[in-house]
Amino acid sequence: xxxxxxxxxxxxxxxxxxxxxxxASTLPDRGVTASNQPLEPSQFEKIRSALNLTFKxxxxxxGLLNVEFTITNNSDKQIKDVAFRCSELSKSNTVLSRNxxxxxxxxxxxxxxxxxxxxxxxxxxxxATQCVVMNFEY
Numbered sequence: 001x002x003x004x005x006x007x008x009x010x011x012x013x014x015x016x017x018x019x020x021x022x023x024a025s026t027l028p029d030r031g032v033t034a035s036n037q038p039l040e041p042s043q044f045e046k047i048r049s050a051l052n053l054t055f056k057x058x059x060x061x062x063g064l065l066n067v068e069f070t071i072t073n074n075s076d077k078q079i080k081d082v083a084f085r086c087s088e089l090s091k092s093n094t095v096l097s098r099n100x101x102x103x104x105x106x107x108x109x110x111x112x113x114x115x116x117x118x119x120x121x122x123x124x125x126x127x128a129t130q131c132v133v134m135n136f137e138y
Contacts, residue, residue, distance in 0.1 A: 050075035088126035
């Protein structure tokens with residue numbers, strides 16, 4: 001009887017690597033293409049960067065966080081349904097509370113809006129308040 005040649009483990013590994021290499025070379029390039037141009041900001045980001053927000057806050061006797069917002073729409077688009085988010089922070093900058101309230105009104109381009117909103121219960125250990133425009137429609 002003739003003796004069969006046994007293929008070594010090394011030969012199988014080399015063969016598998018060659019097959020995988022050929023397969024990988026046929027895959028489409030998924031690499032990141034370098035571009036010298038920065039990404040264009042979205043319409044939302046353009047409008048948001050044109051908004052000017054100031055606020056004054058106080059805690060009412062009832063324990064509610066009362067915030068007076070002034071927002072100027074310096075964009076060329078009207079916005080509506082502006083959502084304000086206020087975070088109360090401790091002395092160590094830990095977020096103690098976060099409240100969101102929406103004003104369901106239209107703010108035309110170039111206009112300024114004044115809103116007084118009870119944002120919710122104020123945290124007794126609050127040291128600072130940070131408020132931002134979280135969302136809006138345009």
